[in-house]
Amino acid sequence: MTETTDGDVTIAVSTVIFALRSDGEGSAASLRLPLVRRIRAPFDGRWALPGGPIEATESLVAAAGRNLRETTALEPNYLEQLYAFGDADRSPYERVVSIVYWALVRSEQADLAEGKNVRWFAADELPELAFDHNLIVEYALWRLRTKMEYSRIAHAFLGETFTLAELREVHEAVLRRPLDPANFRRQIEASKAIIATEQHLTGGRHRPPRLYRYNTSVELTDNGPLGRS
Template identity: 40%
Template sequence: MHNKKIDKGHPVILTVDVVLLTLTKDLLQVALQKRDKEPYFGQPALPGGYVHAEEDIDSQAAARRVLREKLGLISPYLEQLYTFASATRDPRGWSASISYYALLPHEAIAAQQSDRLLFLPADDLPQLPFDHNRIIDTAVKRLRDKSTYSALPCHLLPELFTLSELQQTYEQILGHPLDKSAFRRKISDLGFLEATSKTRKGVHRPAQLHRIKPANKLILFNRTI
């Protein structure tokens, strides 16, 4: 049993933390920022901040605000992950963090955030402040689990992509190779992509570019990839 004395005179600290995941250098990476205040000043941590009761209509609005104000980013895909709460996770007192995870292609992040973010492999992180390692581990597991039965990995790709790039993205997230013929047959049967008239230069011939069908942010499959 933890013997830390709880100060009942202070209100609960309520924050949001955002796990921004991207693919770069063939690795799933998480975006971190160096903290600009205590506790843990100067240490890399998840982008986060207090909930602003006067302007945040809900926790998702708070998470979107954190992404916008701290990183200058808007993520088309933002999903609530879990609420991490205890008397010991924050040295300032009893706290609750409503965590979210967001997905963006690395190109979209790097174009605006060349010097504000630190990207580290999600599977090989140092010890981070608070319980941010646990939050990241939970987000990575959620992404990998949902990638087996959804189009979620598409949000780590540019708007237009080849089928080879899509397969590589699934493989990088899941951590194992996929049979090319079987993968393409499943993708075709599921029908969540549409071919465009554009192509990209390939090794032997131009590769056709695809995109997710309009108005489809998250397609769930009736079977696993």
């Protein structure tokens, strides 16, 4: 986490990035996030959320996006301001207020975030992180799982088209519980949030499943992508 200072208070921008990743072909995908190993005090050597400085002429969301590109090479499909964290004792040396964003990326995009000081961790099985970053991740997980219940946020983990099974697997991975396929289909179709295309997924052994896309004309209760909150 890099900071800029304004008087006695330091302002920082950090981002929680979520992606669905698996350990290999045939294994189920799980919710994971990249962390960056700190190379200076405080908390030298400890893992932390990626972040960086705020330039004098850029907005907060622009700073979050730029620092993600610089630290992890990621450009998320979904980037939203999460919360401001500013407890007086969150940093041992000075008063630091962090403006935190959360981002969602597809699994193929997540492969870009690899490097000597970058590592992906299971979102629910983190080591002790720098500052109060464990608390921040917990809050981001709660926000993500809450929004999965009523918004089209799962779209950020998928391509433009997807099968119902792929959509259900996203919900199961994020919510950490199995969902009945028939009930899930009924609920999704009743919401009119998706539209069946004339395309089918090819390459499988069985009857190719139909591909769907999100219905952009349906208004759902959702803050929306790319910084609207």
